[in-house]
Amino acid sequence: DADVTQTPRNRITKTGKRIMLECSQTKGHDRMYWYRQDPGLGLRLIYYSFDVKDINKGEISDGYSVSRQAQAKFSLSLESAIPNQTALYFCATSDNRDNLSDGYTFGSGTRLTVV
Amino acid sequence: AQKITQTQPGMFVQEKEAVTLDCTYDTSDPSYGLFWYKQPSSGEMIFLIYQGSYDQQNATEGRYSLNFQKARKSANLVISASQLGDSAMYFCAMRSNTGGFKTIFGAGTRLFVKA
Numbered sequence: 001d002a003d004v005t006q007t008p009r010n011r012i013t014k015t016g017k018r019i020m021l022e023c024s025q026t027k028g029h030d031r032m033y034w035y036r037q038d039p040g041l042g043l044r045l046i047y048y049s050f051d052v053k054d055i056n057k058g059e060i061s062d063g064y065s066v067s068r069q070a071q072a073k074f075s076l077s078l079e080s081a082i083p084n085q086t087a088l089y090f091c092a093t094s095d096n097r098d099n100l101s102d103g104y105t106f107g108s109g110t111r112l113t114v115v
Numbered sequence: 116a117q118k119i120t121q122t123q124p125g126m127f128v129q130e131k132e133a134v135t136l137d138c139t140y141d142t143s144d145p146s147y148g149l150f151w152y153k154q155p156s157s158g159e160m161i162f163l164i165y166q167g168s169y170d171q172q173n174a175t176e177g178r179y180s181l182n183f184q185k186a187r188k189s190a191n192l193v194i195s196a197s198q199l200g201d202s203a204m205y206f207c208a209m210r211s212n213t214g215g216f217k218t219i220f221g222a223g224t225r226l227f228v229k230a
Contacts, residue, residue, distance in 0.1 A: 040124070042220040043206065049128045098212070104218060108158065
């Protein structure tokens with residue numbers, strides 16, 4: 001099994017629908033992140049969590065919410081999807097040490113299309 | 116504000132030749148880490164190389180090296196002896212203490228390797 005698993009891998013949904021993207025990890029990391037990738041914009045941070053009781057907004061949190069159900073699980077919800085939320089979404093984890101060299105472990109991504 | 120700039124949206128290189136992908140960054144934090152990630156067409160994010168701001172030598176990992184010029188705030192990725200499998204999107208990224216140990220990404224450079 002992958003260290004960081006995202007479900008679903010692909011999803012097409014209609015405008016106005018609520019959708020949840022799920023992320024689970026077996027790394028034992030405390031820190032988890034949700035990013036979205038858009039062409040020409042790179043990856044932008046939506047939300048992040050440094051432990052189960054800690055949730056923080058990133059640079060583009062409007063229209064999104066998250067839930068940290070357990071150390072291993074971090075879900076991203078779009079309450080009412082809109083077409084400009086069409087993007088590739090990544091979940092990532094990192095160690096809880098404040099160590100600059102600790103890179104991310106990424107999930108495989110969820111390609112979301114809102115029609 | 117912290118920022119990563121990748122000015123080359125697309126690059127072409129002939130197979131077996133070397134190529135440099137540019138990255139400049141902006142931070143006021145004296146302590147930071149720089150990363151390069153590769154994203155093949157399959158979509159996953161692959162860690163390539165890391166450089167710490169206090170590292171005296173440029174980082175190398177196989178055919179990848181990082182040309183770190185601290186005064187210029189640049190962290191260019193050099194790929195030697197390009198292979199067809201190097202065709203991918205490449206992201207430069209930075210992590211710092213004042214950034215809360217979150218990682219910010221550049222817009223990416225798409226590399227095309229020609230046979």
